[in-house]
Structures are given as C-alpha cells and as structure tokens.
Amino acid sequence: MSALETKQKLEEIISVLPESTLKAVIDFARYLRDKEEAEDLLGMQISSKAYLDWLSPGNDIYDEVFKDEIE
Numbered sequence: 001m002s003a004l005e006t007k008q009k010l011e012e013i014i015s016v017l018p019e020s021t022l023k024a025v026i027d028f029a030r031y032l033r034d035k036e037e038a039e040d041l042l043g044m045q046i047s048s049k050a051y052l053d054w055l056s057p058g059n060d061i062y063d064e065v066f067k068d069e070i071e
Helices: 003-014 019-046 049-055 061-065
Strands: none
Touching: none
C-alpha cells in the first residue's frame, strides 16, 4: 500500500469517528511521532564520539568511583 493509499484509508476511517475518539487518535499519533523522535535522538547520542569515549577503557576509573552506587 502506498503512502497516499494509506493516508486515504486513514481519512476514511477517521471521517466517521466521534470527536472524543478523534482526540484519542491524535494523542496516539503524537505518541508514535514522539517515540520515533526519541529513538532517533537516542541513536545519535549513543553513537556520538563523547559517549563512545565515555565507554572506552580509558574511562574505567569511573567504574571504580561509582562502584558502590551501581550495586
């Protein structure tokens, strides 16, 4: 199904929904959008040089410093 067909199908479905249900659809659509954006942001963060440096063996000193807090 193409993007246009999907949008048309969605319009058909939501055109008959009551307002209260439309609000729930909007909330769910926002949740999906925000979830995707958050996943994209997390992916960028964990692939950043700063994060990878933090995980490098050269920063093992922090493991010892925070050892009691991890357990």
